[in-house]
Amino acid sequence: MNNKTLVIGLLAFGLAVPACRRQETPPPEDGSGRPYVIGIFQSVDSPTANEARRGILQAFADAGLRDGRDIVVTTRIANNDIAEVQRIARELADGRVDLVMPLSTQALQAAVLTSRKGPIVFCAVAVPYLVGAGRSAGNHLANVTGVVSTGPIRQTMALIREVLPKARRLGSLWTSSEVNSEYYLDLARVAASELGFELVAVPVTAPPEIPGSIQRLLNEKIDVLFPMSDNTLNSAFDVIGRAAEENATPLFASFLRSVEFGACAALGLDFYDMGVKAGRLAVRIKAGESPGAIPIQSMDEIKLYLNPEAAAKQGVVFPKTVLDRSTRSVSPTRGTAGAPGPVLD
Numbered sequence: 264m265n266n267k268t269l270v271i272g273l274l275a276f277g278l279a280v281p282a283c284r285r286q287e288t289p290p291p292e293d294g295s296g297r298p299y300v301i302g303i304f305q306s307v308d309s310p311t312a313n314e315a316r317r318g319i320l321q322a323f324a325d326a327g328l329r330d331g332r333d334i335v336v337t338t339r340i341a342n343n344d345i346a347e348v349q350r351i352a353r354e355l356a357d358g359r360v361d362l363v364m365p366l367s368t369q370a371l372q373a374a375v376l377t378s379r380k381g382p383i384v385f386c387a388v389a390v391p392y393l394v395g396a397g398r399s400a401g402n403h404l405a406n407v408t409g410v411v412s413t414g415p416i417r418q419t420m421a422l423i424r425e426v427l428p429k430a431r432r433l434g435s436l437w438t439s440s441e442v443n444s445e446y447y448l449d450l451a452r453v454a455a456s457e458l459g460f461e462l463v464a465v466p467v468t469a470p471p472e473i474p475g476s477i478q479r480l481l482n483e484k485i486d487v488l489f490p491m492s493d494n495t496l497n498s499a500f501d502v503i504g505r506a507a508e509e510n511a512t513p514l515f516a517s518f519l520r521s522v523e524f525g526a527c528a529a530l531g532l533d534f535y536d537m538g539v540k541a542g543r544l545a546v547r548i549k550a551g552e553s554p555g556a557i558p559i560q561s562m563d564e565i566k567l568y569l570n571p572e573a574a575a576k577q578g579v580v581f582p583k584t585v586l587d588r589s590t591r592s593v594s595p596t597r598g599t600a601g602a603p604g605p606v607l608d
Contacts, residue, residue: 302360318538368443385409386541389443405555434485444493470499527574
């Protein structure tokens with residue numbers, strides 16, 4: 264498998280303009296000068312990217328930067344449309360912002376291709392080195408730095424083996440248009456061989472394909488479901504969660520908020536904390552530091568979240584060793600408006 268052609272595909276797209284979500288605060292008109300403009304750039308509206316954005320905004324508030332006075336924060340969300348990802352990247356690179364903050368591998372890839380000088384601080388990016396951001400944490404483009412979000416693929420599969428020692432066939436979904444998803448799938452293949460799993464992987468290209476792809480996996484008599492953590496799948500994880508419940512199939516994931524949408528267990532990084540970390544880098548660059556002088560950062564702590572209610576519906580019983588290691592226990596409940604919402608213990 265090789266998604267290197269994605270770079271060429273992005274460059275080949277024209278400037279078609281499908282609708283995108285936009286949130287802006289206009290600059291002040293009191294003659295105090297133009298504030299520092301920061302463009303947050305998401306390729307999709309996903310739980311992970313949204314948590315990262317929330318952390319970024321908190322970092323700005325902690326630094327005393329007021330939106331509309333000291334800074335202007337503008338958010339672009341491309342709704343999982345590659346042509347729109349490229350269009351937004353070009354728009355941000357055309358001098359409309361002082362700093363770009365891509366919150367996905369696809370968004371970073373497009374930003375790197377379109378902005379050679381303007382500062383870029385990425386976050387929620389699994390594989391920055393595969394999309395041209397650099398070669399290592401200390402050897403990267405002069406205008407780029409950020410926080411890597413590589414998910415704990417092997418650790419999650421080891422957790423599955425610990426919880427389900429008799430499981431053999433592990434079913435996975437992955438998104439063929441996302442280089443980060445392919446990267447994770449390659450890691451999963453290696454881990455499956457080491458941990459005694461037979462990995463059955465079915466690709467998707469868009470959320471509407473997910474139900475049919477899950478059915479293909481169920482037809483393969485899988486013992487457990489473990490989708491790769493990517494923008495497409497994470498943005499529609501509730502669909503995967505419902506399928507796991509309806510078919511009593513154990514569902515594990517490698518991003519924490521998946522337990523709110525039906526996973527019985529998840530190992531992952533805290534994307535809010537990751538956003539805070541990236542936001543602090545942006546504050547340093549606003550103050551005059553060069554991105555090239557700041558090593559690319561990573562997250563140190565992997566957390567374990569459990570959903571006992573989902574586990575019961577999926578036929579999963581957690582051993583005491585797993586219960587003792589869990590960071591949080593999450594149970595979906597009904598809010599006042601009737602919409603599902605998490606309860607964190």
